[in-house]
Amino acid sequence: MNxxxxxxxxxxxxxxxxxxxxxxxxxxxxxxxxxxxxxxVELGIxxxxxxAQEQLIPKALxxxxxxxxxxxxxxxxxxxxTPITFESLFKDRDQLAPVRACTxxxxxxxxxxxxxxxxxxxxxxx
Amino acid sequence: xxxxxxxxxxxxxxxxxxxILAKKKDRCNGFVVNIEGIIEDCDITILPRSNxxxxxxxxxxxxxxxxxxxxxxxxxxxxxxxxxxxxELSHIVLEFDLWTADKLPEGAHCHELxxxxxxxxxxxxxxxxxxxxxxxxxxSSQYHRRKSEAQPLSNDQDRxxxxxxxxxAKEDFGVMPxxxxxxxxxxxxITKDSYKRNFLDRIPL
Numbered sequence: 001m002n003x004x005x006x007x008x009x010x011x012x013x014x015x016x017x018x019x020x021x022x023x024x025x026x027x028x029x030x031x032x033x034x035x036x037x038x039x040x041v042e043l044g045i046x047x048x049x050x051x052a053q054e055q056l057i058p059k060a061l062x063x064x065x066x067x068x069x070x071x072x073x074x075x076x077x078x079x080x081x082t083p084i085t086f087e088s089l090f091k092d093r094d095q096l097a098p099v100r101a102c103t104x105x106x107x108x109x110x111x112x113x114x115x116x117x118x119x120x121x122x123x124x125x126x
Numbered sequence: 127x128x129x130x131x132x133x134x135x136x137x138x139x140x141x142x143x144x145x146i147l148a149k150k151k152d153r154c155n156g157f158v159v160n161i162e163g164i165i166e167d168c169d170i171t172i173l174p175r176s177n178x179x180x181x182x183x184x185x186x187x188x189x190x191x192x193x194x195x196x197x198x199x200x201x202x203x204x205x206x207x208x209x210x211x212x213x214e215l216s217h218i219v220l221e222f223d224l225w226t227a228d229k230l231p232e233g234a235h236c237h238e239l240x241x242x243x244x245x246x247x248x249x250x251x252x253x254x255x256x257x258x259x260x261x262x263x264x265x266s267s268q269y270h271r272r273k274s275e276a277q278p279l280s281n282d283q284d285r286x287x288x289x290x291x292x293x294x295a296k297e298d299f300g301v302m303p304x305x306x307x308x309x310x311x312x313x314x315x316i317t318k319d320s321y322k323r324n325f326l327d328r329i330p331l
Contacts, residue, residue, distance in 0.1 A: 023162040024172060025201060035174040036198045042171070094189055096173075099224060100217035100247065101186035101236055102210045108244045109236045113182045121195060123177040 007044035009078035012070075014042045016061050030060040036125050043089055046078045087122055096121055129233035133246045134220065136253065136312065142219060143257035157264050158300040161211045164258075165194060170218070172211065174198040185210035187217045191225035194218075205295070205302040212255035220250055253312060260299050260309040268298050269315050287316055288324050 003011075017027050028038035037048040049057075054075065058068045090096055098117055101109055109117075134142070150167065153160040165172060173188075173195050180197035184206070188195055194214045200206050218225060224234055233239070239247065272290045280286055295306035307325040310316040316324075 018166065021163075023160075023166075025162065025207075034176075034198060035201045036176050039171070039173050096188045096190065096193060096195060098183065098186035098195075098236060099189050099230065099234075100214065100221070100251070102184045102213050103182065104180075104184065106248055108239065108241065109182070111237050114235075114237060117179065117182050117186070120177040120179040120182070121175045125176055 004044060004084065005074070005077035005081040006046050006079075006084050009046060009074045010042045010044040012074055013057070016063075016067070020061055022060075027060060031056040034125075040086060040125065043086070044078070044084045045086065045089075046075065047083065049075065086124065090122075093118055093122060129231050129238070129243070131221065131239075131243050131247055134250050134254075139250060139253045140257055140262055143254055144262065146219070146258060147261050154261075157261070157268065157298045159259055159261070161208050161215065161259065165211060165215055168215070168218075170194055170215075172196060174201050185214050187214045187225075189225075189230070191218060205300060205305075208259060208300060209255060209302060209305055212258050213251050216251040216254035216258065217247070220254060221247070252308070256305055256309040256312060259301050260294075260306065262313060265294070265299070265306075265309055266313055266315065268294055269310060269313075272298075284320070284324050287320055291316075291325070 014024075017024065022030075024038055024042065025035050028035045031038070031053045033041070033048055033053065041048050054072075057063075058071060061067075063071060096118065098109060098114060103109060146164070147154070147159065150159075150164050153163045153167070162172060169192060171193050173193050174197070175195055176198040179195075180199040183195075183197060184200050185194060185196040194211065196207065196210055196214075200210060221234075224230060236244075269290060272293050273286065276286045276289050276293075279289075291306045291310060292303050294310075295301050295303040299306060304325055307316070307321050311318055311321045
């Protein structure tokens with residue numbers, strides 16, 4: 001099965017970032033995205049990459065001219081492909097259900113908390 | 127209740143932390159452990175999410191072991207964020223069998239644990255996260271160094287303790303002062319009474 005161009009772009013960008021020893025948190029700041037938005041980019045949700053990020057990413061990663069060309073080509077293909085949504089990436093919502101958690105006041109989660117957590121996790125980013 | 131968690135001793139937890147840190151020496155910058163890097167090395171994606179997630183949870187290890195979810199709100203507070211990540215990684219390390227089975231054993235879901243099991247599991251994960259972020263030998267040697275520097279400045283031992291822990295937390299290990307204080311208790315550098323007097327009773331939780 002062929003990998004979606006958007007997922008392939010996200011994976012490629014992740015590898016470029018990791019090769020430069022940058023954490024996703026640091027890189028998100030460098031390109032002006034919230035950490036949750038950038039995490040979606042690495043999963044293949046490219047809607048967060050606007051003109052500003054298109055300029056900032058090559059600078060932040062100090063791309064060579066060849067890497068800039070690869071970046072632009074891969075991004076174009078990702079944008080032309082069928083858009084990916086967060087929900088479509090995790091068709092089984094249970095995949096992201098909490099197993100162990102760090103909670104305020106070390107409270108033990110209830111079943112209702114579990115459902116609220118999944119609702120928050122799967123709600124589109126605002 | 128079929129799930130059994132075998133509580134680890136402090137010695138076992140220290141050995142687990144030392145083993146991980148020995149394999150990840152390249153992920154240490156001075157005394158600061160790059161917990162985000164270690165997590166990525168384990169092929170785990172840190173997935174910040176918003177939409178009020180912090181009301182219920184600061185972070186969690188998801189059923190799919192490739193994801194640790196964190197509330198985006200805490201990502202901006204680096205010492206807190208690092209502690210949450212270390213704690214979730216600790217959970218995965220300590221109960222790895224939960225993630226290798228197709229299905230969670232009966233009674234192992236977080237809401238199914240007995241209060242005693244919940245406390246034991248959280249105590250162990252908290253201990254291991256402290257040990258991962260504040261390596262035993264480094265922490266002890268820095269504590270003694272900082273204390274000997276601070277000693278001439280005051281006769282008030284509680285004040286010295288607070289200054290030293292604050293320096294260890296903020297300047298050396300990149301963690302919250304409360305975590306550094308807990309680590310100092312774990313290693314017998316300060317007493318539980320001193321911890322309670324200088325940290326627990328002073329900072330509203």
